[in-house]
Amino acid sequence: MLKRSLTFLYLVLGLACVWxxxxxxxxxxxxxxxxVTNPFEATIAGxxxxxxxPLPKDADIKQKDYSLRLRPExxxxxxxxxxxxxxxxxxxxxxxxxxxxxxxxxxTGAYYSSSTMEYLKKLFYGAGFxxxxxxxxxxYDFMVGASPYATPGYSPQDAKDLYNVMRAIKKQHPQLAVSxxxxxxxxxxxxQAAFVSHLDEQEQAFNFKRVLLLNPxxxxxxxxxxxxxxxxxxxxxxxxxxxxxxxxxxxLTRFFxxxxxxxxxxxVLLDFQNSSExxxxxxxxxLIGSVFRFTxxxxxxxxxxxxxxxxxxxxxxxxxxxxxxxxxxxxxxxCDFECYIQEQLLPFWRVHVxxxxxxxxxxxxxxxxxxxxxxxxxxLADYLRTTAKIGVMHNADDIILGAGxxxxxxxxxxxxxxxxxxxxxxxxxxxxxxxxxxxxFFHD
Numbered sequence: 001m002l003k004r005s006l007t008f009l010y011l012v013l014g015l016a017c018v019w020x021x022x023x024x025x026x027x028x029x030x031x032x033x034x035x036v037t038n039p040f041e042a043t044i045a046g047x048x049x050x051x052x053x054p055l056p057k058d059a060d061i062k063q064k065d066y067s068l069r070l071r072p073e074x075x076x077x078x079x080x081x082x083x084x085x086x087x088x089x090x091x092x093x094x095x096x097x098x099x100x101x102x103x104x105x106x107x108t109g110a111y112y113s114s115s116t117m118e119y120l121k122k123l124f125y126g127a128g129f130x131x132x133x134x135x136x137x138x139x140y141d142f143m144v145g146a147s148p149y150a151t152p153g154y155s156p157q158d159a160k161d162l163y164n165v166m167r168a169i170k171k172q173h174p175q176l177a178v179s180x181x182x183x184x185x186x187x188x189x190x191x192q193a194a195f196v197s198h199l200d201e202q203e204q205a206f207n208f209k210r211v212l213l214l215n216p217x218x219x220x221x222x223x224x225x226x227x228x229x230x231x232x233x234x235x236x237x238x239x240x241x242x243x244x245x246x247x248x249x250x251x252l253t254r255f256f257x258x259x260x261x262x263x264x265x266x267x268v269l270l271d272f273q274n275s276s277e278x279x280x281x282x283x284x285x286x287l288i289g290s291v292f293r294f295t296x297x298x299x300x301x302x303x304x305x306x307x308x309x310x311x312x313x314x315x316x317x318x319x320x321x322x323x324x325x326x327x328x329x330x331x332x333x334x335c336d337f338e339c340y341i342q343e344q345l346l347p348f349w350r351v352h353v354x355x356x357x358x359x360x361x362x363x364x365x366x367x368x369x370x371x372x373x374x375x376x377x378x379x380l381a382d383y384l385r386t387t388a389k390i391g392v393m394h395n396a397d398d399i400i401l402g403a404g405x406x407x408x409x410x411x412x413x414x415x416x417x418x419x420x421x422x423x424x425x426x427x428x429x430x431x432x433x434x435x436x437x438x439x440x441f442f443h444d
Contacts, residue, residue: 024410024414024415025409025410025413025414025415025417025418025419026415026416026417026418026419028418028419028420028421029433032420032421032433033433034047034051034420034422034423034427034428034431034433034434035048035051036422036423036424036427036428037422038424039395039397039398039399039422039423039424039425039427040399040424041424041427042397042422042423042424042425042427042428043399043424043425043426043427044424044427045427046426046427046429046430047427047428047429047430047431051431051432052430052431052432052435053123053430053432053435053436054126055119055122055123055126056122056125056126061093061121061122061125062093062094062095062096063091063092063093063094063121063125064091064092065089065090065091065113066089066090066091066092066169066172067087067088067089068087068088068089068090068145068146068165068168068169068172069087069088070087070088070145070146070164070165070168071086071088071144071145071146071147071148074086074144074145074306077306078144078305078306086144086145087145088141088142088145088146088165089112089141089145090112090132090133090134090135090165090169091112091113091117091121091132091133092130092131092132092133092169092173093121093125093130093131093132094130094176095125095128095129095130097177098177098178098179099128099129099130099177099178099179100128100129100130100178100179100180100181100182100209100442101129101130101131101132101176101178101180101181101182102124102129102130102131102132102181102182102183102184102442103132103134103166103169103181103182103183103184104117104120104121104124104131104132104133104134104184104185104189105134105136105162105183105184105185105186105189105190105192105193105196106133106134106135106136106139106185106186106189107136107185107186107187107188107189107190107426108136108138108187108188108292108295109136109138109139109295109298109299110135110136110139110189111135111136111139111141112133112134112135113133116186116426116429117133119429119430120133120184120186121133123430123435123438123439124439124442127439127442127443129182129442130176130178132166132169134162134165134166134169136152136188136189136192137152137158137161137162137192138152138153138188138295138299140298140299140302142161142165143299143302143303143306144302144306146161146164146165147161148161149307149348149352150302150303150306150307151303151307151344151345151348152299152303152345153220153340153341153345153375154345154348154349154353154371154374154375155191155192155195155220155374155375155376155379156195156199156374156375156379157352157353158192158195159192159195159196159198159199160199162192162196163196163199163200163203163205166196166205166206167205170205170206180209181206181207181208181209182208182209182210182211182212182442183196183197183206183208183210183211183212184211184212184213184214184438185213185214185216186214186215186426186429187214187215187216187217187400187425187426188216188217188220190212190213190214190215190216190392191213191216191217191220191376191377193211193212193213193216194211194213194216194377194380194384194390195380197211197387197389197390198380198383201383208389209389210389210391210441210442211389211390211391212390212391212392212393212438212441212442213390213391213392213393214393214426214429214438215393215394215395215398215400215425215426215429216377216392216394217376217377217400217401217405218376218377218378218401218402218405218408218409219372219376219377219378219402219405220372220375220376221341221368221372221375221376222401222402222405223400223401223402224337224338224341225338292337293333293336294333296332296335296336296337296339296340297329297332297333297335298332299337299340300312300332300335300339300340300344301313301325301328301329301332303340303344304332304344305319307344307348309344311335311343311344312328312331312332312335313328341368341371342368345371346367346368346371349367349371350363350367377408377412378408381408381412384412384413385411385412385413388416390413390416391413391416391417391418391441392409392413392416392417392418393417393418393420393434393437393438393441394406394409394417394418394419394420395419395420395421395422395423395424395425395427395428396419396420396421396422397421397422397423397424398423398424398425399424399425400425406419418437420434
């Protein structure tokens with residue numbers, strides 16, 4: 001992500017389509033005035049600083065990073081340059097007295113310390129919550145330090161991995177006075193939060209009082225497919241001799257030359273989009289898609305290395321601190337997220353999940369559809385329609401959604417869905433009105 005220290009890079013994106021429905025979402029006031037109405041610009045630029053809510057300073061937050069030794073076998077099977085993540089880390093901000101605790105799950109590829117997670121930490125801490133920040137199961141620190149299979153993307157398994165982490169966090173702080181338990185996540189983390197909540201209905205380790213899904217994908221494969229298409233839009237015409245990245249650099253160079261200084265932040269990006277160097281929607285889409293490709297490469301490389309699949313890194317290849325990872329990273333870049341699903345996730349699902357279900361291990365063409373359904377909100381339709389504890393906040397122009405997705409949200413959440421008119425994908429997450437609505441949901 002270019003906004004908020006590039007954490008947007010870790011979000012799953014697609015195309016949005018709004019369909020009419022008899023079910024009524026929670027009404028957004030007509031005074032709602034998020035200022036960025038282009039969904040691509042909102043996704044990248046986020047909320048102008050002046051329109052964000054007041055937040056506590058880090059110096060006023062009692063917080064610490066903690067470690068859990070969940071996958072000790074990785075300490076011996078992975079190269080030594082993975083040492084920082086061989087124990088799993090998370091961040092916990094504690095109130096000085098008994099308080100509700102909220103777990104926050106990061107979006108695609110994002111770490112517990114990313115800027116979006118820091119924003120949510122401050123928002124909830126300022127409202128009186130203990131806050132536990134957990135990296136995405138698609139982040140390499142989670143894959144190495146917490147996941148037994150290190151093949152993220154099958155939501156029920158990702159939920160089990162997250163739930164085990166949450167249990168371990170609870171066990172590590174027996175003296176922490178928790179009055180009640182809550183859960184939230186953004187983007188892919190929101191989808192996973194729904195599956196964690198469903199799992200908790202059976203396990204009863206937390207009995208979450210409230211669960212909020214912030215801009216979740218509804219159908220994960222749809223979002224991934226649409227994101228992959230963003231990298232194929234025509235951002236450079238056939239007469240252009242420069243590459244897309246050279247074109248971008250030239251535009252930025254001219255813009256900052258005219259300003260007389262280099263200062264790339266949210267406000268400047270909006271200023272840039274009001275200048276003669278403004279990026280077209282195709283260029284913005286190409287930028288978004290290209291950036292996400294790097295996240296997919298991280299997932300591809302890490303999952304392949306941990307599981308010794310030999311797709312990117314030869315199993316017999318010894319990797320040392322001095323080993324150049326560039327050739328492996330280049331190979332991983334050639335395999336996008338859809339490629340990861342076909343070459344790593346789907347084979348894993350056939351071997352491990354179908355075995356648990358006592359289903360035959362065949363390369364059935366319908367397997368992808370079955371995996372997709374099992375990993376999306378559609379698999380939880382009955383639960384989502386009948387539980388009062390789960391709410392959704394989404395944007396009508398969110399670029400991660402596909403045809404029929406908002407209709408699904410309207411039907412299954414009704415007045416537990418708050419649908420904003422614009423904001424792109426998470427662009428309005430730290431808009432002051434959204435922040436107030438988030439806190440109201442948990443204090444309702």
